[in-house]
Amino acid sequence: MDFSLSEEQAMLADSISRFIDTDYDFDTRQKIAASNGGFSPEMWRTFAELGWTAVPFAESDGGLDGGPVELMLMMEQFGRGLVVEPFLANIVLAGGVLRRIANAEQKARWLAPLIAGDLQAAFAVVEPQSRFDVANTASIAEASGDGYRLNGAKSVVLNGGAADLLVVPARTSGSQVDQGGITLFAIPAETLGVTRTSYTTVDGLQAAEIVLADVTVSKDAVLGEIDNAFATIAAVIDEATLAVSAEALGIMQTMHDRTVEYSKSRVQFGVPIGSFQALQHRMVDSLMACEQSRSLLYWCVMLYLSDDPRYRSAISALKYQVGTAGVKVAEEAVQIHGGMGVTWELDIAHYLKRMTAINIMFGNADYHLDRYVAAGDAQAG
Amino acid sequence: MNIDLTKEELAFRDEVREFLATDYPQDIRRKQDEAIELSRDDMIRWQKTLYRRGWFAVNWPVEYGGTGWTAVQKYIFANELAAANTPAVIPFGVKMVAPIIYTFGSDEQKQRFLPDILDSTTWWCQGYSEPGSGSDLASLKTRADRDGNHYVVNGTKTWTTLGQYADWIFCLVRTSSDVARRQEGISFILIDMQTKGVTVNPIITIEGDHEVNEVHFDNVRVPVENLVGEEGKGWTYGKVLLQHERTNIAGVANSQYRLRKLKQSAAEPMRGTKALLDNDAFRRKIARLEIELKALEYTELRTLASVQVGQSPGPESSFLKIRGTELQQAMDALLVEAAGYYALPYVPAQYELDFPEGERIGRGTETISSLRYFNNRKASIYGGSNEIQKNIIAKHVLGL
Numbered sequence: 001m002d003f004s005l006s007e008e009q010a011m012l013a014d015s016i017s018r019f020i021d022t023d024y025d026f027d028t029r030q031k032i033a034a035s036n037g038g039f040s041p042e043m044w045r046t047f048a049e050l051g052w053t054a055v056p057f058a059e060s061d062g063g064l065d066g067g068p069v070e071l072m073l074m075m076e077q078f079g080r081g082l083v084v085e086p087f088l089a090n091i092v093l094a095g096g097v098l099r100r101i102a103n104a105e106q107k108a109r110w111l112a113p114l115i116a117g118d119l120q121a122a123f124a125v126v127e128p129q130s131r132f133d134v135a136n137t138a139s140i141a142e143a144s145g146d147g148y149r150l151n152g153a154k155s156v157v158l159n160g161g162a163a164d165l166l167v168v169p170a171r172t173s174g175s176q177v178d179q180g181g182i183t184l185f186a187i188p189a190e191t192l193g194v195t196r197t198s199y200t201t202v203d204g205l206q207a208a209e210i211v212l213a214d215v216t217v218s219k220d221a222v223l224g225e226i227d228n229a230f231a232t233i234a235a236v237i238d239e240a241t242l243a244v245s246a247e248a249l250g251i252m253q254t255m256h257d258r259t260v261e262y263s264k265s266r267v268q269f270g271v272p273i274g275s276f277q278a279l280q281h282r283m284v285d286s287l288m289a290c291e292q293s294r295s296l297l298y299w300c301v302m303l304y305l306s307d308d309p310r311y312r313s314a315i316s317a318l319k320y321q322v323g324t325a326g327v328k329v330a331e332e333a334v335q336i337h338g339g340m341g342v343t344w345e346l347d348i349a350h351y352l353k354r355m356t357a358i359n360i361m362f363g364n365a366d367y368h369l370d371r372y373v374a375a376g377d378a379q380a381g
Numbered sequence: 382m383n384i385d386l387t388k389e390e391l392a393f394r395d396e397v398r399e400f401l402a403t404d405y406p407q408d409i410r411r412k413q414d415e416a417i418e419l420s421r422d423d424m425i426r427w428q429k430t431l432y433r434r435g436w437f438a439v440n441w442p443v444e445y446g447g448t449g450w451t452a453v454q455k456y457i458f459a460n461e462l463a464a465a466n467t468p469a470v471i472p473f474g475v476k477m478v479a480p481i482i483y484t485f486g487s488d489e490q491k492q493r494f495l496p497d498i499l500d501s502t503t504w505w506c507q508g509y510s511e512p513g514s515g516s517d518l519a520s521l522k523t524r525a526d527r528d529g530n531h532y533v534v535n536g537t538k539t540w541t542t543l544g545q546y547a548d549w550i551f552c553l554v555r556t557s558s559d560v561a562r563r564q565e566g567i568s569f570i571l572i573d574m575q576t577k578g579v580t581v582n583p584i585i586t587i588e589g590d591h592e593v594n595e596v597h598f599d600n601v602r603v604p605v606e607n608l609v610g611e612e613g614k615g616w617t618y619g620k621v622l623l624q625h626e627r628t629n630i631a632g633v634a635n636s637q638y639r640l641r642k643l644k645q646s647a648a649e650p651m652r653g654t655k656a657l658l659d660n661d662a663f664r665r666k667i668a669r670l671e672i673e674l675k676a677l678e679y680t681e682l683r684t685l686a687s688v689q690v691g692q693s694p695g696p697e698s699s700f701l702k703i704r705g706t707e708l709q710q711a712m713d714a715l716l717v718e719a720a721g722y723y724a725l726p727y728v729p730a731q732y733e734l735d736f737p738e739g740e741r742i743g744r745g746t747e748t749i750s751s752l753r754y755f756n757n758r759k760a761s762i763y764g765g766s767n768e769i770q771k772n773i774i775a776k777h778v779l780g781l
Contacts, residue, residue: 001390001453002383003686069382260779280775281768287779288700295679296672302384317672373668 003298005069012066013073016052020081026347029082033204037162039085048117053091057099061107062115068304071239072246072297079250082350084204089159090114092243094121094167096236097184101224110165110186122163122189124154124210125233132363134169134233135179139212141170147218148172150185150193153211160208161198163189168212172227179230184223191215203357204350238315241362242300245315248322248358249293255333255351256286262337279336286332289325296321313375316368322358323365330355390453397461404430405465413466416732416746421504421546427468428475428501438475438499445483445491446499452685463634471543474498474505478551481569481618485610494549494571508538508552508572508596509619515762516769518553519563519616523598525554525570532556532570532608534578534601540763544581544594547574553615560613569615571607572598586759588752589729623765631705633678636712640671643712646745647719657719666718670711677704696777699770706760706767713754723747724754 005013024043032040047053055070057063064070071092078087091114098111098121113119130136139152150170160166166187174181187194193215198208224232260283263274273279296318303311330352334341341348359365386394409423431437439455441447450458470476479498482490497503514520523536534554544550550572557566572579578601583591610618644667647657657663684697717724723743731741732749742748761767775781 001386001456001682003683005382260781263781274779274781277772277775280779280781281771283779283781284771284774287774288704291680291700292673292676292704295676295683298382298683299384299675299679302382305382306384308384317675320669320672321676369665369668372672373664376668376671 001302005073009069009073012055012070013077015050016074016077017080019050020077020083024081024083026082026350029084029204030350033084033200038200038204038206039162044085045117047085047087048115052087053117054115056091056095057111057115061099061111063099068239068242068301071243072301075243075246076250076253079247079354080254082204082251082347082354084206086120086159086162086206088240088243088247089123089163090121092240093123093125093158093236094163094165096239097123097167097223097232098186100232100235101184101229102186105220106186106223114165119164120159120162121165121167122157122159122208123167123236124157124160125169125237126155126157128153128155130155132367133177134237135182135230136177137169137171137182138176139168139170141172141183141185144216147216147221148185150187150212150215150217153209155209156201156207157210158205158207160210161196161206165189166194166210167223169229169233170212174227181227182229182233183226184229184232185217185221186223187215187217187221191217201357203354205357237362238312241315241319242297242304244358244361245293245297245300245318245322248326248355249290249297251351251355251358252286252290252293252322252326252329255330255348255355256283256290258348259283259286259333259336266338273336282332282336286329289329293318293321293325313372316363316372316375319363319368320365320372323368326355327359327365386453386457390457393454394457394461397458400434400436401461401465401467404434405467406430409468410466412734413468416749417734417736418732419468424468424471425501425504428470431470432500437470437501438479440476441479441499442483445479445495452682452689456682456685459634460637463638466638469635471504473507473542473547473551474501474503477507477622478505478549478571481551481609481622484621485569485614485618487606489606490571490609503548504543504546506541506544506547506550506574506596508541508550510538510540512537512539512595516766518619518765519567521553521555521567523552523554524558525556525568525603527556527605528602530605531602532605534570534572534598534603536598538596538598539584539593541581541594541596542592544574544596545583545591550574550579550596551609553619556612556615564616566613567615567619568612569609569618570603571609572601572603576601576603578602586756588755589727590752590756592756631677631681631701632709633674633681633705636705636708637674637678639712639716640667640674643667643716643719651744663718666715670708670715673704673708673711677701677708680704696773699765699773702764703761703767703770709760710754710757713750713757716750717754720747720750724751727752 051064052074054063055066055074059065095114102111114121125134127138129138139150141148141150152170166189168185168187169182170185171181172183193213195211196208198206201207263279264272266273300314300318303314333348334352337348340346343349406426409427412419428437436448438447439450439458443449475498479495482494509518511521511523513522523538525532525534538552552570552572553567554570555566556568560566578599580597582595584593584595586592650656681701726742726748728742728748730736
């Protein structure tokens with residue numbers, strides 16, 4: 001058992017940390033988020049040039065062979081910087097599907113430009129009725145001529161507006177909530193019948209509602225096996241859950257550190273507010289929440305690395321923890337910042353918004369607590 | 382990063398399991414599993430069993446009889462002992478006073494006291510708290526006035542756990558009141574409980590047991606060679622001790638053991654009624670506790686790992702104390718909840734050794750759940766209350 005990082009891992013974390021400090025301060029972030037398109041293509045190019053977009057992919061696919069430790073370290077830093085560039089949508093979600101099941105031709109067409117930073121992608125997994133159950137897929141793909149015809153609706157698709165490629169689960173058999181019978185498709189976003197309505201989300205990111213109306217694709221669009229996509233979808237969503245949990249930790253730690261710092265300088269009644277015991281104890285609680293969350297994050301990452309069957313329930317434990325403790329830390333930070341904490345001007349407010357979004361994404365705390373219980377029962381039985 | 386145990390660590394784990402299978406006395410095991418009260422002799426017998434295997438003074442330096450184990454070995458050992466439900470080691474000698482003696486004591490003191498602590502020949506108790514000073518320890522009033530080659534000690538110590546069994550007591554006493562800060566002028570001395578003028582009076586606690594005492598000192602003459610370290614430096618030594626105490630009282634492995642047992646028993650349909658575990662609200666409480674305990678297990682492991690690379694436990698130990706005791710108490714409350722009405726009968730006699738078998742009221746250890754819950758309200762109060770711990774973290778970690 002070992003908690004230490006390799007030299008390469010420490011260097012990766014360090015380089016992103018320095019980038020956030022020097023090139024991605026809060027003003028820069030806000031300008032980018034408010035700009036047309038909601039993220040900076042130049043920044044994205046820089047991410048690709050620095051090799052960050054290649055980290056999770058196999059060397060044989062042109063990647064850097066990174067694993068969960070690297071993912072955790074990167075996401076924690078992105079959380080700290082409130083980075084709006086679509087790393088999660090492109091690399092973890094769409095890239096996560098492609099690297100697992102795309103064939104050689106599909107990798108050449110989609111994955112290579114994705115890694116190079118030349119292609120934007122989105123994973124259209126959520127549907128209006130599905131909430132957090134990724135099996136709940138009402139979109140239908142029917143055999144049509146040599147390929148398929150898709151109909152359905154996809155909700156809150158991260159990076160859906162900018163995406164050149166949509167990775168789309170659709171039902172090829174079974175009933176709406178079955179795990180079996182789902183197939184994944186790679187669909188160019190400009191395909192006839194795809195309608196996208198883009199918008200900004202509360203946390204300053206970009207998403208889209210997508211309608212598929214008689215979208216016709218060839219059989220080359222099928223990713224992996226017909227009817228058997230669920231395991232891949234679940235694995236990608238679990239990895240994305242790990243990723244946003246690490247991002248959440250970056251946010252929690254930053255909010256906590258900033259709050260402690262602020263309480264030392266903010267003077268009320270002639271003394272720094274950090275001298276008040278009522279506030280001190282709340283900040284100690286926040287510190288403990290950060291440490292407990294970090295412990296579960298490391299636990300999950302280490303289970304993932306050793307291919308431990310407890311990994312799936314551990315992911316739920318982690319997401320439950322960051323969903324509850326993370327939101328609590330964020331709310332406390334806003335509270336202790338007082339009126340300034342609820343202004344658009346201060347970064348603290350934007351961290352709370354991102355934390356709120358993360359709690360919802362891929363299943364909120366309640367959902368994951370129940371999934372944790374169910375997974376534990378399955379293991380015991 | 383890597384979660385797997387090495388081949389050596391797995392072998393070590395097997396060695397501990399084998400030891401527990403062969404050397405853990407059957408009668409003590411039975412008492413533990415049935416929650417029958419342990420005698421002084423039981424506790425000492427178990428400690429001597431550990432000693433004979435060389436595994437009693439886990440954290441001591443090897444030169445004094447410690448194990449020299451890595452953080453992971455200590456973690457494995459604690460988990461295996463908890464899984465076997467072994468009695469808790471009485472901490473006052475081996476975990477509390479011994480580190481003070483081998484860190485700050487003279488060679489003579491080391492030779493005189495450490496071997497007897499190591500083989501459990503002497504039983505120690507702690508003399509910190511006083512009737513007038515609880516969390517505000519520095520307000521202590523017990524005096525030790527120099528008279529030739531002796532200190533003359535007068536005052537009262539309280540909450541002295543198992544002081545009725547003790548041969549020795551380590552005390553913080555005031556050797557000078559002519560000081561700028563209250564923390565100065567306090568000394569750390571060792572007192573033989575048999576000395577004339579020492580009296581021990583029981584305090585009966587909430588659950589009805591005699592676990593703690595008040596210890597009175599009436600002109601007790603203590604040889605000056607029983608002073609540890611320098612006169613007036615006791616506060617500094619005591620703080621070190623409290624940090625050790627706090628890392629020792631998280632009790633994560635034990636809470637996890639109790640949670641596993643509860644899950645097992647709550648999974649059985651009972652008295653013709655569906656299993657408690659089928660109740661979603663109860664199941665979620667268990668899940669939340671399990672998640673928090675897992676987090677604390679890894680927080681403790683991370684602390685141990687950083688201690689191993691040379692950092693001292695420091696104020697972070699306060700964190701383990703707070704969260705560990707909160708989770709212990711949450712576990713206590715959950716067991717009361719699981720017992721339902723059977724948390725009500727107050728029949729302490731049925732946890733004594735001579736109680737006729739098969740005549741217990743309630744299933745298994747149900748009726749002791751409430752007694753343990755009441756008893757363990759102490760956990761968030763002792764060792765510096767959890768609020769004091771938060772003050773310590775606020776000051777020394779957050780710099781407030």
